[in-house]
Amino acid sequence: MTLDLMNDKRIRVIIGHYGSGKTEFAVNYALALKKQYDQVALCDLDIVNPYFRSREKADMLESSGIHVISGALGHSANLDLPMVSADILGPLQNEKTQVILDVGGDAVGARVLARFRAYFKPGDYDMFCVVNANREQTQTVEGVLRHIEQIEATAGVPVTGLINNTHLLKDTTAETVLEGQKLVVEVSRASGLPIKYISALETVIPQLPENIEGIPFPIRMIMREDWM
Amino acid sequence: MAKILMKGNEAIGAAAIKAGCKYFFGYPITPQNELPEYMSRELPKAGGVFLQAESEVAAINMVYGASGAGARVMTSSSSPGIALKQEGITYIAGAELPCVIVNIVRGGPGLGGIQPAQSDYNQVTRGGGNGDYKLLVYAPANLQEMVDLMQEAFDAADYYRTPVMMVGDGMIGQIMEPVEFKESVSRFELPEKDWATVGTGNKRKPNIANSLFLDPAELEKHNVKLQEKYATIKANEARYETYNLENAQLVAVAYGTTSRILRNAINELKEKGIEVGMIRPITLWPFPEEAFDQIPASCKGLLSVEMSMGQMVDDLKIVSNGRWPVYFYGRSGGMIPTPAGIIGKIEELIGGAK
Numbered sequence: 001m002t003l004d005l006m007n008d009k010r011i012r013v014i015i016g017h018y019g020s021g022k023t024e025f026a027v028n029y030a031l032a033l034k035k036q037y038d039q040v041a042l043c044d045l046d047i048v049n050p051y052f053r054s055r056e057k058a059d060m061l062e063s064s065g066i067h068v069i070s071g072a073l074g075h076s077a078n079l080d081l082p083m084v085s086a087d088i089l090g091p092l093q094n095e096k097t098q099v100i101l102d103v104g105g106d107a108v109g110a111r112v113l114a115r116f117r118a119y120f121k122p123g124d125y126d127m128f129c130v131v132n133a134n135r136e137q138t139q140t141v142e143g144v145l146r147h148i149e150q151i152e153a154t155a156g157v158p159v160t161g162l163i164n165n166t167h168l169l170k171d172t173t174a175e176t177v178l179e180g181q182k183l184v185v186e187v188s189r190a191s192g193l194p195i196k197y198i199s200a201l202e203t204v205i206p207q208l209p210e211n212i213e214g215i216p217f218p219i220r221m222i223m224r225e226d227w228m
Numbered sequence: 229m230a231k232i233l234m235k236g237n238e239a240i241g242a243a244a245i246k247a248g249c250k251y252f253f254g255y256p257i258t259p260q261n262e263l264p265e266y267m268s269r270e271l272p273k274a275g276g277v278f279l280q281a282e283s284e285v286a287a288i289n290m291v292y293g294a295s296g297a298g299a300r301v302m303t304s305s306s307s308p309g310i311a312l313k314q315e316g317i318t319y320i321a322g323a324e325l326p327c328v329i330v331n332i333v334r335g336g337p338g339l340g341g342i343q344p345a346q347s348d349y350n351q352v353t354r355g356g357g358n359g360d361y362k363l364l365v366y367a368p369a370n371l372q373e374m375v376d377l378m379q380e381a382f383d384a385a386d387y388y389r390t391p392v393m394m395v396g397d398g399m400i401g402q403i404m405e406p407v408e409f410k411e412s413v414s415r416f417e418l419p420e421k422d423w424a425t426v427g428t429g430n431k432r433k434p435n436i437a438n439s440l441f442l443d444p445a446e447l448e449k450h451n452v453k454l455q456e457k458y459a460t461i462k463a464n465e466a467r468y469e470t471y472n473l474e475n476a477q478l479v480a481v482a483y484g485t486t487s488r489i490l491r492n493a494i495n496e497l498k499e500k501g502i503e504v505g506m507i508r509p510i511t512l513w514p515f516p517e518e519a520f521d522q523i524p525a526s527c528k529g530l531l532s533v534e535m536s537m538g539q540m541v542d543d544l545k546i547v548s549n550g551r552w553p554v555y556f557y558g559r560s561g562g563m564i565p566t567p568a569g570i571i572g573k574i575e576e577l578i579g580g581a582k
Contacts, residue, residue, distance in 0.1 A: 050402065
């Protein structure tokens with residue numbers, strides 16, 4: 001079964017709490033999207049983290065045909081500066097390109113989005129909030145809603161969907177995901193935002209119940225080396 | 229308490245607060261910024277004080293002052309920032325005051341880079357500051373171990389009245405892992421801090437925090453006392469883990485993140501029928517000399533595996549004392565060793581030994 005991503009809008013903005021798993025989702029999403037579209041661009045807008053950014057996997061992504069855009073001085077420049085390549089305007093303006101914006105964590109990371117607000121027209125973009133119920137500040141409905149509110153205020157545009165990405169890395173079980181699902185369902189009820197995907201390790205996905213709200217999205221741990 | 233997912237720098241902060249840390253003085257530097265950020269947010273909630281100093285030098289001297297007043301206090305930085313703190317660290321060691329210093333190591337020398345490294349081995353085990361002093365240095369390999377060691381770090385600092393350093397390569401600061409905060413009982417019986425400068429109440433002579441001894445005989449006496457303390461720490465506080473020592477043809481030594489990569493390499497080699505053991509120092513000082521007495525007769529050599537250019541080799545030669553030849557494999561500058569790279573080196577060594 002291939003995952004149908006055609007219902008998502010052309011520009012997908014991936015936001016959420018620091019360490020919720022945005023990058024792992026974004027990279028997996030980009031690879032899945034490439035199976036359905038010819039032109040896919042992944043823009044690493046993380047101006048917060050020095051490590052574990054999607055640009056670290058640029059070689060692999062580009063060999064899969066995905067255009068990767070990151071810092072103004074290239075993917076490997078480990079400068080501790082909040083700079084974004086001007087090339088990002090290309091895919092945002094080219095309506096033939098499917099775009100994923102992998103944004104840094106929290107409202108601090110989302111600040112970079114405000115500069116591109118003009119491209120986020122209602123109906124033309126999706127902004128997915130990645131939620132991991134095992135992260136310190138997003139263990140409660142209030143915590144998640146506060147993050148959504150702060151990120152929306154900073155980015156200047158509303159979130160359009162939720163992604164349950166509740167995990168404990170290699171310790172993740174179906175129960176881990178379902179515990180998170182309870183929280184995400186409550187957030188969905190309180191905010192009116194739909195649950196778009198439930199992302200979990202490909203080994204865990206088959207153990208999830210069938211009637212679960214949201215589309216199961218199997219992922220691999222691409223950002224972490226085997227020894228981690 | 230259930231496991232939650234934390235970034236290393238956050239987990240260090242949470243563990244420190246749980247261990248009773250009440251004051252944090254720091255200055256930003258990558259890759260440890262999430263730690264002061266966490267402390268700025270969480271320490272006031274725990275009734276403590278966070279203060280961003282105007283420099284690393286100011287921060288460590290604030291630590292000196294707070295520690296002199298008997299407070300549980302911490303600072304953190306990364307390699308070049310730790311270099312700046314050395315003056316304060318030797319003063320604190322000289323004045324026999326407790327504190328915890330976190331060093332999330334990045335590539336050097338100089339400003340180096342912001343990617344992970346272990347090239348502060350000499351800086352943390354050989355002083356860095358002036359004088360005959362030592363730091364008790366912990367080097368956890370994962371976040372759970374780091375969280376578990378934090379209480380001990382504060383307790384040992386108080387017990388021995390000495391600065392303790394918690395070392396993590398940049399990866400330990402930045403990696404996200406599940407951690408559990410367990411209830412722990414202190415190993416130490418901690419006496420009252422009757423030396424703290426908290427006011428005399430007109431009942432006793434003032435306590436003085438000081439590292440200046442102008443009388444050479446007094447200073448020598450002070451140094452002899454310090455050495456006795458370091459001998460006690462050396463006897464009691466060395467920590468290590470051994471892995472797969474039985475029938476090992478070679479014993480590789482690595483700490484922190486590098487030991488995790490080495491462990492993977494050892495497991496892969498085992499499948500090929502090559503037995504390699506590991507000694508993982510959990511304390512860098514005292515260096516776990518005792519572990520090396522457990523090495524079996526099958527061992528033909530020691531291999532230091534590092535994210536630095538051979539800084540631990542000297543300690544392996546000292547502890548080997550001629551028993552084994554000492555080899556080295558390392559990457560530097562923020563490059564992380566791969567299991568394949570380590571395996572290549574080991575196969576080359578073992579092939580050559582045949």
